[in-house]
Amino acid sequence: MSAFPPLPLGQPIPDCLHGVSCSLPTMRDVIGYEEKNPAVTAHLDSGYPRFVVHRFNRQLATLIATELSLSDHDIWLTCSARVATALVGELSDAHTSLIHHDGVHGVAHRRDPDLFNHAKRYLQNIGGFLSSREAEDRLAARGLIAVAPETLAPTATAATTVREVLTQAHAGARHEDILLAPSGMNAFHGAWRSLAALQAERGRTVWIQLGWLYLDTIAQLRRFTASPADYVNITDVNDLTALDEALAAAGNRLAGLVTEVPTNPLVQTADIAAVARKVHAAGGRVLLDPTLVSPFNIRLLEHSDVVVNSLTKYAANEGDVIAGSVIINPAGSDAAALRHRIAAALDPVYPRDLARLAAQVPAYESTVLQTNRTAIDVVEFLRQHPAVREVYWSLQPATAENYLKIARSPAHIGSMISFTLRRPLAEVYDRLPLAKGPSFGMQTSLICPFIYLAHYDLVTTPEGRAQLAAAGIDYELLRLSVGTEPVSEIIAALESALSAPTPA
Incomplete structure (x- = not known):
């Protein structure tokens, strides 16, 4: 057998x-x-949470549509009011409206395949969907289902437990340098957009992607750079000559560089110390993502301004939590400003997700x-x-x-x-x-x-x-x-x- x-x-x-x-x-x-x-x-009641909307989310959305007389609309439930507001702006459709109902935030729009696909892709890219555990709790509060039992750490100490382990994973980080997010892509979104905004204030808008990166990381870099010309893609992580040329072409418009260490799916690693030196010397900032092998295998913080990590992987090792983290290099030039800006830009982790993560993170x-x-x-x-x-x-x-x-x-x-x-x-x-x-x-x-x-x-x-x-x-x-x-x-x-x- x-x-x-x-x-x-x-x-x-x-x-x-x-x-x-x-x-x-x-x-x-x-x-x-x-x-x-x-x-x-028809067989998929759930899946990777940024791609497949969980059945609890669909059930809650249908219920809210009925309660608000919006049954002829598509409903998207979001992890925060901010994400809902951003989605309305992204869709730019006169028939799209915000939802704030019984503590749940979301967006309603007229039934249209293009709007549907646009909304779903945007929420997927930025990690903006409502937590399935929150949907479960909302349905249970209405008496429609019972919450399934699971092992949880104490809610009051969950964030501290997670941060304590992450300080061990990221040598040199302190608790105040560790910010938590409801997914790895939400962490990337909040961190990179904050870093990009800070650099844009200095007239720096060019971002370099080094290597073939994860789908939604690429999507965000393409979607949110100031113009198509401000997005530069260097496919070969070993091509430092191409990097030198890109840095020279960008000049004082260079904002920074993003790469995964190693990359997904080719598991390729750049000479991170050399790359970081070049980018920093040119006035850029460096955002690194060690998710593929985890920060317990490699040391990146000293070479970066910000490290972004999906805690869905390895930290939530039982495979039933989606979460992310942003680690700010306390020795970085913009550490204080980034700590404030990124903390304000991230969406909250639902408390029960955090408590479930804290129950697994010791392993x-x-x-x-x-x-x-x-x-x-x-x-x-x-x-x-x-x-x-x-x-x-x-x-x-x-x-x-x-x-x-x-x-x-x-x-x-x-x-x-x-x-x-x-x-x-x-x-x-x-x-x-x-x-x-x-x-x-x-x-x-x-x-x-x-x-x-x-x-x-x-x-x-x-x-x-x-x-x-x-x-x-x-x-x-x-x-x-x-x-x-x-x-x-x-x-x-x-x-x-x-x-x-x-x-x-």
């Missing part, structure tokens, strides 16, 4: 009300999910260390398997030296591994017994065809595939997040799919 029992389409991962992933067991399911095929979406470092140990064996297995074409991990030859400069030790490799195949993707993916769905950094090993989920628009056109190829990305890449299961079981699961006979 497999150590990884098959998960049906749509089952939350983990199997609880607020699991942040959901099972997409076949490539047909993945494509159906992306194309909004009712045969697939943050131990989870990271355990998955580090497992990952090295998984990497070696994949590198030697004849069905695997290429393996991307923190110590891949092209950027290993850069990673080791910031790693806590050579053993702190991270648990994220991407790889490409010498066999058709569906042949391997459909047979994998591992949990299959979006997200990473939980105790459960999790694998997904990342490019299909993050950039389906590029996968499905020749131009998009050419763009991915130019960035060195195979659109059939698999991204594996190694969990805490025994390494022998993880390898056996991979072997069963990689070495299965080709179908007749």
Whole structure:
């Protein structure tokens, strides 16, 4: 019997009300999910919370629409009044209105597919949806459901508990340098927009993206830079010559640079110390994101002005909380101003989400260390398997030296591994017994065809595939997040799919 029992389409991962992933067991399911095929979406009551609106949120929105006589409108419930106001401005539609009803904030707009997609994409980009736990509590207060039991830390000390662990993860940070947000993208939004506004006051509006970054990070940089010319994309993290040229071209208009360390999904690491020196010398500011491997593996604060991190990964290691953090370098030139501005720009974390996070965060470092140990064996297995074409991990030859400069030790490799195949993707993916769905950094090993989920628009056109190829990305890449299961079981699961006979 497999150590990884098959998960049906749509089952939350983990199997609880607020699991942040959901099972997409076949490539047909993945494509159906992306194309909004009712045969697939009918099975999805939840999913990654910035992409799939939780059933509690939908139920509460329907109830509020009825109570406000707005049943002929689409309703979006938001994590704050500020996000609702921003969404109204973003939609710029005369038939869009704010909702503030029984303590819940949101937006109503006339039924229109373009408005619907615009609103959903905006809230996804900035992490602005109402917490599913808040929706659950609101429904329970109306007597419609009972709140499911779960382990929570004391609410009064939850924020302190989380900050205490984060000061251990980010060497040099103090409690006052650590700001919490309801998601990693909300943290990025508040931090980067605040940093951009501060630099814009100095006439500096040019932002450099270094490397192929996460979908919504790219979307925000493109959406919110002052003009298209102020967004500069350098795909190769090792191309310091291109960076020098971009810095020279920007001159005194340089605002700063954003990169992930390592990048998602190619797990590539820039020479962060060299990059930061160049940007700072040119008057820019540096925002870094260590989410892919976690700050318990690498030290970044000394090279950055701001570090942004999704606490959904590794910190919430049981996989049922969405949250984020902003860490301000206390030695940075703008530390005091940023501390004030970013704190004012972030949205609040719902108290029960924070209490749930605080119950899991004591295992943050131990989870990271355990998955580090497992990952090295998984990497070696994949590198030697004849069905695997290429393996991307923190110590891949092209950027290993850069990673080791910031790693806590050579053993702190991270648990994220991407790889490409010498066999058709569906042949391997459909047979994998591992949990299959979006997200990473939980105790459960999790694998997904990342490019299909993050950039389906590029996968499905020749131009998009050419763009991915130019960035060195195979659109059939698999991204594996190694969990805490025994390494022998993880390898056996991979072997069963990689070495299965080709179908007749």
